[in-house]
Amino acid sequence: MPELRTVCVYAGSSPGADPAYAAAAAALGTEIGRRGMGMVYGGGSVGLMGIAADAALAAGAPVTGIIPAALHAREISKIDLTELVVVDSMHERKFLMAERSDAFAALPGGVGTIEELVEALTWTQLGIHRKPVGLLDVAGYWAPLTTMLDAARDARFVRPEHRDMLLSEREPAALLDALAAWEPLALDKWMDGGPPAV
Structure with a gap:
């Protein structure tokens, strides 16, 4: 995989109920800068x-924000x-965030954060891009999502290898290390012989 230079960070537009979320967001931003990397995010x-x-x-990190005009005022x-x-x-926002990043890291967040995260993971699974996707699992926030993905794997809607593509760590340094070490799969999405013939 190419060198990890810029990380796209998905995160909530609220600080959340647990102060651990804000502490983790600050720690992730600090670690990105400490490593001499750049950050791309939603611009709020x-x-x-x-x-x-x-x-x-x-x-000291260069930070690029990408925001739709309709949210320019609402997300301040x-x-x-x-x-x-x-x-x-x-x-356009999501396309540019993906295009300008080498990897994706999700902090806790709501529906928008979840949607962005799952789309990035889907694009990696389909080979639209070959970039790693990871969760910063603060205080177990992402456990319900990982449980759902485990259920999808067990029900044979997701290959085990594709389930394992979503990285998860509890500390920013460990997550960035895992993203940097990730290798793309040479594996087709389709299970049981592929899609039906056209």
């Missing part, structure tokens, strides 16, 4: 996304970034 100044961006900037775009890109749609 609020919640965990703003905390991670502030910490990364303070640690962060204006002191290295670069703020305002786009027309959520689709």
Whole structure:
């Protein structure tokens, strides 16, 4: 895999109920900067996304925010970034975030964070990109999702190898190490002989 230079961070626009979430967001941003890496994220100044961006900037990381015009005011775009890109749609936002990143790391967050995370993982599974995807599992936040993926694997909707593509660590340094060490699979998505003939 190419060198890990830039990490896309998915994170909630709320700080969440547990102070451990904010602490983890700050720690991830700091570790990205400490390693001389860059960060790409959703461009907001609020919640965990703003905390991670502030910490990364303070640690010397270049930080790029990408935000749709419709959310520019609602998520209170962060204006002191290295670069703020305002786009027309959520689709364009997610495409650019993926294009500008070498890997994806998800902090706790809501429906938007979950949707972005699962789409990035799907693109890796399908070979649309060959980039690792990981969870920073703060205080067990992501346990229900990993349990659901285990159920999908056990029910034969997901290959075991594809289930294992989603990395999960409890500490930022361990997660970044795992993302850097990841190797893409040479494995087709299809189970049981592939798709039906057309």
